[in-house]
Amino acid sequence: MKRFWGFVKKEFFHIFRDVRTMIILFGIPIAQLMLFGTVITNEIKDAHLAIYDQSKDEVTQEITAKLLSSGYFILDQYLESTEDVEAIFRKGKVKEVLVFEPNFAQTLEKEGKANVQVIADASDPNMGKLLASYTSGIINDYILKEMGELALPMQLEPEVRMFYNEGLRSVYMFVPGIMAMILMLISAMMTSISITREKELGTMEILLVSPLRPVQIILGKVAPYLALSIINALVILLIGHWVFGVPIAGSWVLLMAESILFILMALCLGILISTVSKNQMVAMFISMIALMLPTILLSGFIFPIENMPVPLQIISHLMPPRWFIVILKNVMLKGTGFLYVWKETLILLGMAVVFTAIAVRKFKMRLE
Known part of the structure; x- marks a missing residue:
């Protein structure tokens, strides 16, 4: 029995010394409680x-x-x-x-x-x-x-x-939000495991010493997933329109162009995640956990941003789905053109450029 309690004591010490385990045990629950407690509200404010x-x-x-x-x-x-x-x-x-x-x-x-x-x-x-x-x-x-x-x-x-929604159908709100969440999570997750897979298979060094430039490697990783995700976006739009009856009052061309931009941004974010992750499990954890909760809570998908505390409203500006959902609702439900969504479009474009630049920089650091 003394040996058993000694073993238990040793395990406690191992847990207390592991910062990542302590964050998972206590940090994430506290963060979730604070987020859900402040975001979930049925009150109107400002x-x-x-x-x-x-x-x-x-x-x-x-x-x-x-x-x-x-x-x-x-x-x-x-x-x-x-x-x-x-x-x-x-x-x-x-x-x-x-x-x-x-x-x-x-x-x-x-x-x-x-x-x-x-x-x-x-x-x-x-x-x-x-x-x-x-x-x-x-x-x-x-x-x-x-x-x-x-x-x-x-x-x-x-x-x-x-x-824009005389029948008060909730599907008008959920289809744009779910579309943003699906494209964000799937696109980021698919690309986040691409480079980490190369690391685990030992082929990363081959890529780094190849004649390809870092930006070419990134574009090569993104291109197949970009094409597949565009098909995915089109399927979601068709199902939302023909099955759930969500109107598309604006231009299909503008809607698909904005969707492609958002997908490209999400893919670039996934590449960035993969460059800083040591293995596929870490990459998937970041993609699924670190992106899913903010997408649901801080994007305006379910809970109005205006009702949130000011610090969370500020943080929500960093959430790409927030801007994409605004674009989707404007084009699909309100029938607006590019002049009404140019600001959100530039924000998504800027995010894609920033994520790509950081990912390229990470590659260059590996080459040096």
């Missing part, structure tokens, strides 16, 4: 709101003030006409538009009811429903508390309209 106020009377101004003071909304701008509604939704920043009818206060006092329209961006159906529900509740609370003493019973039921 949603951008636009208002088309045709009345501009005291009541509409008080309702606007109540909405903005709730902490759920931030006023983005006042609109000049209803024709501006779709244009401002296409920009992606504004999530809801509030439209007051002319002579709102006068109509409410005389007839006991007035019309207000709540138009929400339902490309994210959960967010759209929450925004409309919060807005209706705040408006009715104002009517009940501020105008309940009037002789006529006040009745104000906002007319809710959902843009």
